[in-house]
Amino acid sequence: MSSRPLLFSLTMGLAVLGWEPAVQAQSAAETQRRLDAAIAAAPLAEPTPEGKALRDFYRGRQGQAAWTGAAAETLLRDTRALAAAQGLDPATYALPNAGNDLDGDVLVSAALLRFGRDLSIGAVLPARNVGGFGAETRGDFDGVRFLRALAEGKPLAEQTETATPHYVGYARLREGLEKARAIAAAGGWPTLPAGDKLAPGETDERVPVLRRRLIASGDLAADLAEGATYDGPLVEGVKRFQLRHGLDPDGVVGGRTLAHLNVPAESRARQIAVNLERWRWMPRSFGRHHIAVNIAAQQMEVVEDGNVAMTMRVVVGDIKHPTPSMNTTMSSVVLNPAWRVPTSIANKEILPKLRKDPNYLATSNLQIVDYPEGSPVSAGDGVDWNAIGKKFPYRLRQPPGPDNALGQLKFNLTDSDDIYMHDTNNRKVFGRSYRALSHGCVRLERPVELGELLLGARWQGRLADNIAANKSTRTLMLERTVPVYMMYWTAWADENGILHFRDDLYGHDRRLTTALDRARAPATRPLSGRTAGTS
Known part of the structure; x- marks a missing residue:
């Protein structure tokens, strides 16, 4: 007769009968419930x-x-x-x-x-x-x-x-964040008092403050801290600062330059952090061939085989008509394009001008192309524009020519909400530092050069002459479909690690800062019945 305890024998018996798996299943279910x-x-x-x-x-x-x-x-x-x-x-x-x-x-x-x-x-x-x-x-x-x-x-x-x-770009900007935070931790930089603009050659009690400010941000050598005269080396330091902030490098401290000088180091660090967040949204690779537009900087780069092959200034949308950030492609270019006027422009801009000047269509080389059959309004003759409501009732077209708003070239983008890149008949705007002036499309400083690069070797040095010789509207396919990235960078570091900043044109930085603050809240909320703290 076995000497094993009765409890042990009973347990073994239950296991044989299949109770042990049931207990284990119950335990697993309880663990899963918890x-x-x-x-x-x-x-x-x-x-x-x-x-x-x-x-x-x-x-x-x-x-x-x-x-x-x-x-x-x-x-x-x-x-x-x-x-x-x-x-x-x-x-x-x-x-x-x-x-x-x-x-x-x-x-x-x-x-x-x-x-x-x-x-x-x-x-x-x-x-x-x-x-x-x-x-x-x-x-x-x-x-x-x-x-x-x-x-x-x-x-x-x-x-x-x-x-x-x-x-x-992410690695450089992350290093820039470390620099900006170090400056902020050391007390930041001094605030330049308001007053009349500071110009080269002047002597002013604010000049020593300006020197310390520029030394703190690395725009002026540390051994140039002394002196109340706005001398040559200080002028060059101001120009370096202005270039880094997208300002006209005139060496004069006017209102805009003063405002940028007085942005605290802590604010610049937060601006960098916001732009690091945008880097995390990017695809894992841009590809060895692509076009990158920095909307905030109003600048474009063309990358060929991993190297920057071309850079140029661009005009982007104004505050009321922001150019959207997008990831799209370009596959064709239109020579001598016609401009079909968007309905919003016809309603908000052209109709008010017609009410003041009934001849505005003729003087602007605009044609009515969509109107009831037999209607005598093909040129707008005899129309009482003041009797028309808020909506322009016709479609407008501007034919190719020297006055065409799209210039000589239009680069088509895929699924881009009617946003595209194009030439312009107003070349003077590219000399300005502030170029947020369009209705959303991107105007190009050197569109013919871009067209020759993208169309391939057989078009090198020939495109401008071809456009001039043949006034017809033609669409040409590019050698390859090119990815296009329109991005919003208000802070970046160049290949030398120098930080650059731009104005928050559309308020995206401000809204993103708010969104990041909201996103942080759930993870710091204590659970019910527990004490908040840190591990």
Whole structure:
């Protein structure tokens, strides 16, 4: 007779009868219930994708916790340090004090997941009203892979580097953020008092302040700090500053230059951080052949085989008609284009001019091309424009010619909301530093050179003569379809690490700053019944 205790024998019997799997199943179900509840309670920025990633991560671990107390604290502390260096707000990844139970483990995972996602594809959606290509263009982030790598003990710095955008522009700007923050931490730069403009050769008590200001930002050598006279070296320092900020480099400190000089270093650091966010929205590669327009800088680059082959000034949309940020393509160019006047321009601009001057169509070489059959208004003769309501009732066209608003060339863009690139008959505007003057389209400083480059070798040196000899409207296909990126950069660092800034033309920086502040809020909200704190 067996001497085993009765309880042991009973337990073994229950196992044989199949009770043990049932107990295990019940335990697994309870763990899953707790896990689902913890994920549902976690302050996720995007509950649907982030919740799925967390469930998949813990499912792969059979519901087991991933992080221990001390290791989790170190990991989160390092995460916040790395976030700050990348221009992300470290407070986003500070957690409620939830202890070391499963709820706390999920919170740690949620914070790490949020950091990886924010770094890889941005903390907010790339909507057009904040300078993105559109919310639907946001990339993908494999959160499960990111969490698994960290749980397996792979270094956080290594995973951070993997998630970071691999653009030299991003790396340069991140270094610029470090410089700007160092200047701010050292006390920033002095504020230049208001007053009459400062011009070369003058002596003024504000000149020593101007010298210290320019030395702080690296625009003037440190050994030029003394002197109340606005001398030659100081003039050159002011010109360097003006060029970096998109101002006319006249060496005179007028109202606009003074305003830029007095932007605090802390504000410039925040501006850099906002532009780092836009880099996270970019596709993983622009391609070796593409066109890049910086809307805020009113500048364009053509990249051929990975190198900048051409740069030129452009005119972009004014404040009321902003040029949208977009990721599109160009495949054709129109020679001697006709201009079909957009309805909005006909309603808001041309109709009021016709009310003042009934001959405006004739003097502007505009034709009515869409009107009822047999109507005598083909030239607008005899029309009482004051009797027409707010909507212009006809379609207008401006035929090719020297007065055509599109000039000699129009470059077609795919799915671009009627935005395109084109020549202009007003060349004087390219001499200005402020060129936000169009209705949204991009006017080109050197359109013929661009056309020859994109059409290929057989058109080199021939395009202008061909356009002049043949006045007909023709569409030519480019040698290859070219990706076009219209981007909104108000801060960047050049190949020498020198920081450049531009005005926030359309208010995108301001709205993005607000969106980033809102995006931070969920991750710092304490859970109900718990004490807020940091790990």
